[in-house]
Amino acid sequence: MNRPATIADVARLAGWSIATVSRHVNGAGKVSPEAAAAIQRSIEELGYVPSASARGLVSQQTGMIGLVLPAVRDESPVVESNNLVEYDAQTATQIAEVCHSYQNDIIRGAESAAWEIGHAITIAAVRDPEANSRVRDMASRVDGLVVVGDAVEANLLTHLARRVPVVLVDSTRHESIHDYVDSADAVGAGLLAQHLVEEHGVTQLVFVAGTSLTAVERRCFTVLERLGATLLQVSDATASEPEVVAALVQRREDTGRLGLVCSSDELGVRVLRLAEQAGLSVPDDAAITGFDDCRIGRAAKPRLTSVRQAPLDLGALAVEALQRRLSNPQSEPQHYEVPITVVVRESCGAHSTSPPVSA
The missing domain is CATH 3.40.50.2300 (Response regulator)
Known part of the structure; x- marks a missing residue:
């Protein structure tokens, strides 16, 4: 057969009516086991492919x-x-x-x-x-x-x-x-904060994000704010970096050991560099964590603690x-x-991996 097989061809070979074949193909009604088996053999023998538009007329769906x-x-x-x-x-x-x-x-x-x-x-x-x-x-x-x-x-x-x-x-x-x-990103942010405070003696939590908070960042900051965290927003422009460095120095002088929870690994690596410019030792003076568990965080020195999403x-x-x-x-x-996974690495002073945590 040089042309594509049609539903009529399937019906003719199977020995059943076009209506019965249509019900079987579109799942639009009951078909006896004998009819279903004969129709399926015919479909496979002829290489019949049902028309998507025809199925849509029956199911009222576009696929x-x-x-x-x-x-x-x-x-x-x-x-x-x-x-x-x-x-x-x-x-x-x-x-x-x-x-x-x-x-x-x-x-x-x-x-x-x-x-x-x-x-x-x-x-x-x-x-x-x-x-x-x-x-x-x-x-x-x-x-x-x-x-x-x-x-x-x-x-x-x-x-x-x-x-x-x-x-x-x-x-x-x-x-x-x-x-x-x-x-469960907010759960991840909370677990990061808990780890920094309880395991590494962080006295001031800071959530670091961009100038316009995303939905995920808002959820995370809501959790961290309840734990006493402040917000540090970092512009994409490098011209703003001296201000960020000054803010890091000020927070270090005011509060003791910092715990910086960054909203992405990309931002976390950038903050590692800015902390270095501020004269802060990581993780001794400031513990820094990221989010998303990207390769860039795993390539950093020290490697970033992060939240792995799915x-x-x-x-x-x-x-x-x-x-x-x-x-x-x-x-x-x-x-x-x-669920998410919190992965603990050297940027907060430890190297281990926590189990998956579900909200």
Whole structure:
């Protein structure tokens, strides 16, 4: 047969009606075991592939899931101190790729889970508000949306949720009205703080983050603030670094031994260099920890204590949550949480690994 096999060809070879074959292929009704076996043999013999559009007419689904993410910055981490990190240009590029692989792993996890349920993923990276029209268009062509971070404005999310199910991942956007997936990152921050205070005699906790706190950073600081931590925000601009150095010196003079919980390993390595410029010895004067357990933190001297997340699991769990929502549209919104692992290294004065901790 030179042309693709049709459902009529399958019905003719199997000896059953087109309607019976259609019910078997689309799962739209009961088929006897004898009919199912004959139809399946015919499908395999003819190499028949059901039409996606035809299946969509029966199931009222497109077979597509939309994945919306904030665009990742293009800047690579820069570390200038020879005493902290040593790697050539090729390794530096690999490190940058690993540190930016968080979203890539979410995509991989989502694609794997979607494949298991017979769906495909279509992806949009949102760089600016003008992308809202493209997100609306995507919502009209998919069965549901997985939205990572704060890639979509809150009012648009509310509008989209009236049309298709929406699952949020690591977002601040109205968790109470959407299914929501995140990591136990705040638990990790609390465990880091507890380790620094109880095991290493830290007298002042400082949470170090960027100038605009992300959803994850807000959750972590909420936990750390209850433990007495202050907030030190670091600009991406190197011109601000003298101010950061001065702030580190001041905190050291005011409080004794510092414990710096940085919101990323990239920032943690940068703070290692700034601490060096401030005349602080790590880990003797200041214990420094990171987040995400990137290769750059493991290459630092001393190596960074960090929180290891599971972005593959985040992506997969988000798709599974969306599938549950499609199967049961009227159920209450659910919150799903992925466990984390705290990895203790020399930057806080020890070298060991803690077990996974789940919220």
